[in-house]
Amino acid sequence: GQNIDQPTEMTATEGAIVQINCTYQTSGFNGLFWYQQHAGEAPTFLSYNVLDGLEEKGRFSSFLSRSKGYSYLLLKELQMKDSASYLCAVRDSNYQLIWGAGTKLIIKP
Amino acid sequence: SQTIHQWPATLVQPVGSPLSLECTVEGTSNPNLYWYRQAAGRGLQLLFYSVGIGQISSEVPQNLSASRPQDRQFILSSKKLLLSDSGFYLCAWSVPTGESSPLHFGNGTRLTVT
Numbered sequence: 435g436q437n438i439d440q441p442t443e444m445t446a447t448e449g450a451i452v453q454i455n456c457t458y459q460t461s462g463f464n465g466l467f468w469y470q471q472h473a474g475e476a477p478t479f480l481s482y483n484v485l486d487g488l489e490e491k492g493r494f495s496s497f498l499s500r501s502k503g504y505s506y507l508l509l510k511e512l513q514m515k516d517s518a519s520y521l522c523a524v525r526d527s528n529y530q531l532i533w534g535a536g537t538k539l540i541i542k543p
Numbered sequence: 544s545q546t547i548h549q550w551p552a553t554l555v556q557p558v559g560s561p562l563s564l565e566c567t568v569e570g571t572s573n574p575n576l577y578w579y580r581q582a583a584g585r586g587l588q589l590l591f592y593s594v595g596i597g598q599i600s601s602e603v604p605q606n607l608s609a610s611r612p613q614d615r616q617f618i619l620s621s622k623k624l625l626l627s628d629s630g631f632y633l634c635a636w637s638v639p640t641g642e643s644s645p646l647h648f649g650n651g652t653r654l655t656v657t
Binding site for chain 1: 586645646647648
């Protein structure tokens, strides 16, 4: 079967750095997406990786290793507004998105 | 620019009543359209997706149905709601081609079946 694993919850301090991991086992691979979802709101697109390596977008970076079936989202200079759930999703060989359950990130002052 | 509208934002319905949720997309043609459900504290479950007018693929057998009467309109329906239908319903669109194209979500409908 297809599976995506993320930690259920993480806690970090304002101003610090946090890394949210995602491991996947899917039927084929056509890219990996990270989304941010604030409580009670819809997910919003953060990043896309299809090749190995690091993609940087301001305070957020996303890394992919296809051989290891592994990705992480790195958030720097954490702000209170970064408190949200972070969803990892993989596009499989049928171009369908397989979603992880999300990681709830709690930022403390 | 493209926008997606989904309504209503919240809905409270009794068990056994019908349901109709509507979603429209503006600023793009022939989008792929999706209905997802998210139960509290859980991941996104794909319910239906559509690659064109009248073309609906169902991912999970249940008492829900979807229709796409127009290119940029997607409707989620039920004839008789169950308690288990409660959840956060999200409509989304993506461009029809390109593996890198992300999904863009509407604001969602929070449905409570009582």
